Amino acid sequence: MSWVLGVDSGGSGLRFALGSTAPDGTAGVTTVAATASAEPLRTGPSGIDAGQLLARLLPAVDTLLAQAGVNTNTNTDVEAGSGPGVLSAVAIGAAGMATLGDGLRAELPAALAHSLGVRRLVLAADAVTAYAGALGQRPGAVVAAGTGMIALGTDLTGWRRADGWGHLLGDCGGGAWIGRAGLEAAMRAHDGRRGGSPALLSRMEEVFGPAPELPGLLYPRTDRPAVLASFAPEVARCAAGDPIAAGIVSTAARHIAEAAAAVCPPSGACEVALTGGLFGLGDPLLAPLRAELAGQLPHATTVSAAADPLGGALLIAGALAGDTLRLPHDARLLNVLTEQDG
CATH class of the missing domain: 3.30.420.40 (ATPase, nucleotide binding domain)
Structure with a gap:
C-alpha cells in the first residue's frame, strides 16, 4: 500500500484528503481521511501564496496520518512508506492555478521534497481536478x-x-x-x-x-x-x-x-x-x-459527475503514484513538477 494526498483550494478554503492505493495503481484510490481549512489562500505579486499553502498543508498531513493510524516514528513504517517520506504522490488543485500559480510552481517542489520527502507532485487548475473527479481519465468535457x-x-x-x-x-x-x-x-x-x-x-x-x-x-x-x-x-x-x-x-x-x-x-x-x-x-x-x-x-x-474536485485531486495523485496518469500534461493546467521514482 502507498499513501497519496489530494488538495483542493478554492474560494471557500482548502480541503485535504489522504488516500491509499495499491503500488501498481490498478485498484484506484480509497479515501482514508479528510480535513479542511476554511480560510482561502492569499494571492500576491507572484500569485497564490506558496508559503501560506505549505503552512496549512504540513499540519493537515500530520492530522490525516494520525486519523489513519499511521505511526511515523518507526523505521519499519518508513521502510513501508508510512513515515517521513510516506506520501508517494501529492496532487494540488487550485482556483487560479493557470494564471496565478507561478509562485507555487517555483517553490512547492523543493519545499515538499524537503519537508515530506515528496518526489511526485502535480499542480493542477481546479478545472482539471474537477474534470478528473467527474470523468476520471476518459475523454469528454466537464x-x-x-x-x-x-x-x-x-x-x-x-x-x-x-x-x-x-x-x-x-x-x-x-x-x-x-x-x-x-x-x-x-x-x-x-x-x-x-x-x-x-x-x-x-x-x-x-x-x-x-x-x-x-x-x-x-x-x-x-x-x-x-x-x-x-x-x-x-x-x-x-x-x-x-x-x-x-x-x-x-x-x-x-x-x-x-x-x-x-x-x-x-x-x-x-x-x-x-x-x-x-x-x-x-x-x-x-x-x-x-x-x-x-x-x-x-x-x-x-x-x-463521479466525484468532486477533491476526489479528482486524489485520483490524479493515485495515478501519478502508480505511473498510470493519462490526462495530458500541460505547463499551466496539469503540471507534473517532480521526477518519477526510479
Whole structure:
C-alpha cells in the first residue's frame, strides 16, 4: 500500500484528503481521511501564496496520518512508506492555478521534497481536478460551475478550455453572472426602466435592503463575486413565475452549453459532466440547460459527475503514484513538477 494526498483550494478554503492505493495503481484510490481549512489562500505579486499553502498543508498531513493510524516514528513504517517520506504522490488543485500559480510552481517542489520527502507532485487548475473527479481519465468535457464557470475538455492528447475568465471578463452563466443579471433587473424595476422585474426587486430588498443602498454595500466588498452569486438562488426561485428571471436563467443555460460545445472533442461521441454548486439550483436551470445541450451538442451524452474536485485531486495523485496518469500534461493546467521514482 502507498499513501497519496489530494488538495483542493478554492474560494471557500482548502480541503485535504489522504488516500491509499495499491503500488501498481490498478485498484484506484480509497479515501482514508479528510480535513479542511476554511480560510482561502492569499494571492500576491507572484500569485497564490506558496508559503501560506505549505503552512496549512504540513499540519493537515500530520492530522490525516494520525486519523489513519499511521505511526511515523518507526523505521519499519518508513521502510513501508508510512513515515517521513510516506506520501508517494501529492496532487494540488487550485482556483487560479493557470494564471496565478507561478509562485507555487517555483517553490512547492523543493519545499515538499524537503519537508515530506515528496518526489511526485502535480499542480493542477481546479478545472482539471474537477474534470478528473467527474470523468476520471476518459475523454469528454466537464462544465464546472459555482460562483464562476469554466468548461474543460480533452481527447487525452491536449486540453480545450472555454471561459473561466472571472466575473469581469466572463464566467458567463455562472452564479455571479446570474446574480448580477438578477440584481440589474431589480434595479431596472426600481428605476422604472424596461427590462425590470418587480419580483426580483422585492427579493433584492428582502436580502440586501433598500435599492439605493445596494451600490454602497456591494462595491467596497473584496468578495463581490460571492456576494453576486448569493443572489442566484433568488433568481432561480423567481423563474417559475417571472419572465425576466426565467429569461436570465435560460440565457445562463445557453452560455453554459456554448462553453461545453466549445471544448467537446471534435470527433465521435462526447460525454459531458456537470459539476459544481450552481447545478444545485435544480430544474429552473437544468431544464433549459438540457434543452440547450440537446440542440448544441446532439452527439453528446450528459452524465453524472463521479466525484468532486477533491476526489479528482486524489485520483490524479493515485495515478501519478502508480505511473498510470493519462490526462495530458500541460505547463499551466496539469503540471507534473517532480521526477518519477526510479
